[in-house]
Amino acid sequence: MDNTTLSTEYGITNKAPTKVTPESNESAKSLVEKDFEDHHIFFNNYRFHNHLTHHILAAYSLGADKDRLDRIYYSHKVAQRSKEPPKYELTLGNWRCHLGDEHAYTDFANFFLDHIQSHGWKTTVTMFAFDPTMFLRLTAGIFHPLIHLGYGLEFQNETMVAEGLAMTAVHETLIDGYINFIKLSPPQSDNTLMNIFNQIVNDPAFDHITNDKPDKADVVVKEHKDLLEKYTDMWFVSPDNLDEKMKELYTFVATTYAATAVRPDTKEVRLNFALMHCLTSVYFLEIFTHHTEEHVISLLRCYLLTMIYLFIAEGRPKLNVNLVESYQSSSTNVSDWDEILTTTINLEDEHAVKAIRALYQAHLLYGHSVIFLNAAQLTVDNVKTVNDWYFSTGYDDVWQPHGFVMNVRDKVLGTIDSLTGLSVETIQLTAFKMLDAINPKRLLSSAE
Numbered sequence: 001m002d003n004t005t006l007s008t009e010y011g012i013t014n015k016a017p018t019k020v021t022p023e024s025n026e027s028a029k030s031l032v033e034k035d036f037e038d039h040h041i042f043f044n045n046y047r048f049h050n051h052l053t054h055h056i057l058a059a060y061s062l063g064a065d066k067d068r069l070d071r072i073y074y075s076h077k078v079a080q081r082s083k084e085p086p087k088y089e090l091t092l093g094n095w096r097c098h099l100g101d102e103h104a105y106t107d108f109a110n111f112f113l114d115h116i117q118s119h120g121w122k123t124t125v126t127m128f129a130f131d132p133t134m135f136l137r138l139t140a141g142i143f144h145p146l147i148h149l150g151y152g153l154e155f156q157n158e159t160m161v162a163e164g165l166a167m168t169a170v171h172e173t174l175i176d177g178y179i180n181f182i183k184l185s186p187p188q189s190d191n192t193l194m195n196i197f198n199q200i201v202n203d204p205a206f207d208h209i210t211n212d213k214p215d216k217a218d219v220v221v222k223e224h225k226d227l228l229e230k231y232t233d234m235w236f237v238s239p240d241n242l243d244e245k246m247k248e249l250y251t252f253v254a255t256t257y258a259a260t261a262v263r264p265d266t267k268e269v270r271l272n273f274a275l276m277h278c279l280t281s282v283y284f285l286e287i288f289t290h291h292t293e294e295h296v297i298s299l300l301r302c303y304l305l306t307m308i309y310l311f312i313a314e315g316r317p318k319l320n321v322n323l324v325e326s327y328q329s330s331s332t333n334v335s336d337w338d339e340i341l342t343t344t345i346n347l348e349d350e351h352a353v354k355a356i357r358a359l360y361q362a363h364l365l366y367g368h369s370v371i372f373l374n375a376a377q378l379t380v381d382n383v384k385t386v387n388d389w390y391f392s393t394g395y396d397d398v399w400q401p402h403g404f405v406m407n408v409r410d411k412v413l414g415t416i417d418s419l420t421g422l423s424v425e426t427i428q429l430t431a432f433k434m435l436d437a438i439n440p441k442r443l444l445s446s447a448e
Contacts, residue, residue: 006032007156010287011061012361017338018063018345027066029157031056031073036159040081041105041148041167049144049167052076053160055350057151058357064345075348086110096133100172108166116158122290125153128165130295132179138299139306140171142274143281146303150284174221175305181229182302189236193252193304194319196234200308201316203227209312211395216313224312232305239293246286247366249300253282253307254362257355258324258375260317260393261382270399271382272317273389274310276355283358286365315394325370329377331384337363340376352383 006029008014035052043050055072064072088094088104090111098104116124128134129149138146149164151157200206205227209216221228237245257279261271281303288299311317333339337360344356359376363369382388392398 005029005156005158006057006060007154009156010154011283012357012364013061013155015364016062016341016360018342020060020063021065023066024060024064024069027069028056028060031069032157033159034073035080036109036163038080038083039077040083040102041109041163041170042102043080045081047102047141049141050076050080051350052080053163054147054151054354057155058350058353059345061357062341062345062353068345072350076350095169096131099133099137099169102170105166105170108169109162112165113158113162116162121153121156121158121161125149125161125165126291126295129168130291130298134165134168135298136173136175136179136182136302137168137171139175139281139302140168140173142277142310143303143306144277145171146284147277147281150281150287153287154284174217174309175302177225178229178302178305181232182298182305185238185297186233186236186301188238189234191234191236193235193248194255196231197252197256197308197311197319199234200231200312201318206312206316209315211315211392211397216392217309220309220312228305228309231308232301235304237297237300239297242289242293242296245300246289249285249304250282250362251366251369251371253278254359254375255321255324255371256311256319258327258371258378259319259321261378262320262323262327263318263399264320264323266399268399269378269382269386270390270393271379271388272314272393273351273391274314275317276351276389278307278310279358280351280354283354283361315392315398317394321371324374324378327374327378329374329381331377331381334377334380337373337376340373340380343380347380347383349383349387351389352379355379 006025008020008025014020032053035050035056039050039052041050042048052073055076056069059072060069084103084106086107088098088107090098090104090107095108095111098107112124112128115128119127129138138149145164145168148167149161152160152162152164205224206220209219213219235245253275257271257275260275261269285299285303289296291299329335331343333343340356341360344353347353347356356376356379359372359379363372390398
């Protein structure tokens with residue numbers, strides 16, 4: 001691995017109908033490096049995540065050519081926050097002192113890159129990503145640190161790995177009180193994830209968490225620690241069943257993403273923004289299997305606990321699996337994976353590109369499933385019609401017709417400024433709900 005590499009060994013690269021070319025490879029490498037040199041990992045001062053390289057690499061892996069990659073880069077570039085000059089002198093003795101400080105991002109990126117170049121990426125990731133002060137931050141910010149680090153590992157690119165570790169370091173986490181629990185071995189159980197989440201949907205202990213609360217995630221994590229631990233422990237992971245459990249988790253996340261977006265009482269589709277990030281992040285979990293079994297099991301438990309609290313905060317939407325299985329797409333040219341992936345390259349919504357990529361990876365790993373295919377079709381349909389992502393889809397009011405949020409910038413900033421005493425993650429989620437499509441291009445200079 002080096003800072004100029006974009007490996008094609010893992011994931012879906014060169015498994016899509018359109019293959020990577022030497023020209024697209026050089027273009028993607030150059031754009032990834034340019035983003036590292038020029039931009040902060042947050043695109044504004046409210047910690048909204050820079051998705052530029054995510055979109056570049058997702059499209060690249062699907063076969064996007066140089067012109068398409070350039071268009072993606074410049075469509076994101078207009079919204080980016082400039083990278084700050086180094087501020088601290090980070091060492092092995094003091095780096096933890098700056099955790100959670102977004103103004104230390106440049107310093108962290110340089111610190112981790114230096115360590116990678118001296119000790120290798122595997123040693124560096126093991127040493128820092130699984131450090132007790134860092135580990136729970138991997139799934140913070142709706143899994144963005146895990147996603148960014150995952151891209152670095154997938155494409156074996158040193159700068160992306162350094163960025164992913166730096167992004168992890170500058171995040172806060174809601175679940176910092178759970179580290180000892182996460183490290184425990186779960187008790188033996190034969191519960192499936194579908195069974196566990198159905199119990200969560202029907203658990204009256206969460207009925208008081210209503211959609212008018214801006215701090216739902218905080219409430220779940222702080223007031224229901226016992227229940228979060230109970231439901232996480234109901235899923236038994238051990239060294240003997242890791243492959244089986246990885247498959248179950250990936251399949252369940254893909255199913256949840258699609259099955260919570262449809263309801264029997266309406267033809268409307270409401271794809272959930274938080275659950276979509278569960279899907280785009282689960283793609284990367286298998287990459288971590290080169291680490292010790294202890295680390296992998298802890299990562300799966302941390303991932304599941306985070307998904308559970310997000311699922312509860314989103315209103316515990318019911319899974320209508322039968323509606324996904326019988327879904328009929330309204331789009332043309334999406335009848336099979338080749339057509340879907342060719343269409344996906346040119347989608348402007350980077351989240352849709354990443355979601356479809358993750359669904360195709362599930363197809364490659366675990367074989368044909370009508371759930372994977374129909375979920376991808378549903379995603380394309382959503383982009384072409386609604387072109388939106390939703391929050392709180394477990395609450396009935398979200399399924400009512402509503403108008404476009406006008407004057408997005410002022411409304412978002414006004415809302416953020418009024419939220420005091422809440423976690424950064426809650427502030428982000430509340431602001432995201434007002435952004436309608438969660439597109440950085442809509443904010444442009446929102447925080448500058």
